[in-house]
């Protein structure tokens with residue numbers, strides 16, 4: 001680190017931040033198994049960043065990559081749907097990255113009811129981010145794709161985070177690898193072949209499986225296998241069971257059937273049958289475009305039911321509808337003027 005330039009002298013480079021580069025008030029955003037996430041303000045930039053600390057006593061056990069060479073190489077990756085990493089702060093063993101004001105998709109799905117256009121768009125953006133990582137040579141495996149690693153910005157667009165931090169090493173014990181993933185609360189996202197003792201290292205189809213589960217979570221806004229123990233999930237998934245497709249709301253656009261078909265292929269038992277992201281990004285693109293057709297009907301359609309409910313006599317229902325509408329007003333996809341004129 002001594003060789004690395006200070007913040008103000010190395011524009012656009014991977015940096016080693018000092019604690020003193022941030023304002024003193026750090027806001028804790030989340031605490032998790034491997035450390036904590038803070039919102040911090042970089043003094044020189046006057047801009048918020050996220051600082052993800054790693055508990056060094058756990059780092060080895062968590063098999064997180066935590067070496068300058070590795071972290072600085074993943075930080076070089078730039079793409080619209082993956083989180084920009086600005087550097088690290090070795091004083092507190094932390095990664096410094098873009099701060100995403102709307103937190104994780106995991107939290108958003110639990111707190112806001114999303115409409116189909118937004119759900120389709122989020123699925124498509126995630127597939128674009130994953131397609132980018134897998135299009136590298138060799139492909140960059142995420143191995144930790146889950147809704148808490150899909151972050152949401154001011155305008156409700158997503159960026160994938162924490163990619164490339166988990167790695168598989170030649171000769172690694174697969175059971176141990178799986179146990180450690182499960183200990184992180186990731187059991188739902190682990191493909192069944194990982195539970196077996198076959199020596200194959202995980203490949204791109206590992207992430208495709210996790211993506212299938214993420215799709216289900218976006219379409220249903222539920223948590224997979226809710227209330228089941230790790231052992232039950234493990235057993236059921238090994239026997240070919242998957243999250244319940246009937247939990248996807250019946251009132252859905254016809255295009256949803258294609259999304260469901262992609263989702264089922266992604267979580268196929270046979271990993272060779274799971275399509276690569278490059279095979280279905282065109283399809284998710286077309287599906288998310290369906291709702292983008294300009295014109296009064298498409299720009300307003302999702303709001304009609306909310307507008308009807310907004311006149312309900314129950315103040316709580318009225319308030320929740322107004323909150324929903326204002327939530328969508330912040331999204332660039334819709335015609336704000338037209339919505340406002342109807343309120």
Ligand code: ATP
Pocket residue numbers: 029030031032034035036037050052083097098099100101103104106107144148149151161162184
């Ligand atoms: P894992 O360590 O396996 O990725 P995790 O995603 O649950 O587990 P963290 O990555 O530490 O744990 O993130 C915890 C939470 O912190 C996220 O769910 C999200 O709400 C928040 N968070 C993480 N990174 C950012 C960020 N860049 N901007 C805003 N909030 C963030």
Ligand code: MG
Pocket residue numbers: 148149161162
């Ligand atoms: Mg994370």
